[in-house]
Amino acid sequence: MRPLGSALARALPWIVAPAMIAALYLIFIAVPTERTQGIVQRIFYVHVPSAWAAFAGFLAVAVASGCFLATGRAVYDRVARACAEVGMVFCTLVLITGPIWARPIWGAWWTWDPRLTMTILLWTIYAAYLLLRAFGGPEESVARYAAVLGIVGALDIPLIRVSVRLWRGIHPAVISAPANEGGLADPTMRLTLFFTAACFALLAAWLISVRLRMIRVEDEIEALYMQRLAAREVG
């Protein structure tokens, strides 16, 4: 499996780059301008895929963390760490592009809408996860605490999904809402959104594979130090 996996990882940037160029063509040339929001609505085509990539990354953290807690195998912990970092990158992009869209449409950079509040809570939980991994030390107990945090954090994702309807926030439901309420009227709009989402998913997979390879090297360095330390103590 490993040669196939690394061949895929090597091929990913060559797939992602032309796909991104095609996505930009769709966003800026093919897709019609939305009638009520105007050109600023095009931010949705990167904002929404970034959100989906972030959610997928954090859900992968939860699954890998669960597997780590169940089996104790370090490989799952490495996957969780890689997914958490990449998920944070996309979640940060969501929290920056959202206010840039909101300023001309809502007249405010930020409101404490349920979906926005839940998203910033999600970002904070995984920021805590990454801080714990960075400064908590190499002990297995730290990895276990982080795994629990990684699972608890992912519970926020379904809440973000249903918050628009549950608490009647002002954030639009892009996919399911009618066109006059911020939904996507034209089929090209949907095609552009789903195509860009696929590009972002591939990009996230590539970034995770690169980060995973780096974590393996970092763990090897750590193991070498520990080995050396143990040899010194015995000597």
Place this chain on the structure above:
Amino acid sequence: MDHFPYLFGGFSVVWIGLFLYLWSLDRRSRRAEKDLEELRRRFGDG
């Protein structure tokens, strides 16, 4: 076209952010590989 600066800002943030993260990954990855090689050489010699 009133909202063009917002559109430009939004897309700039995404692409600059992604490129910065890629650059940071590459830099950290090279440093980690170099450190590992250095440690292997040093501990191997010791």
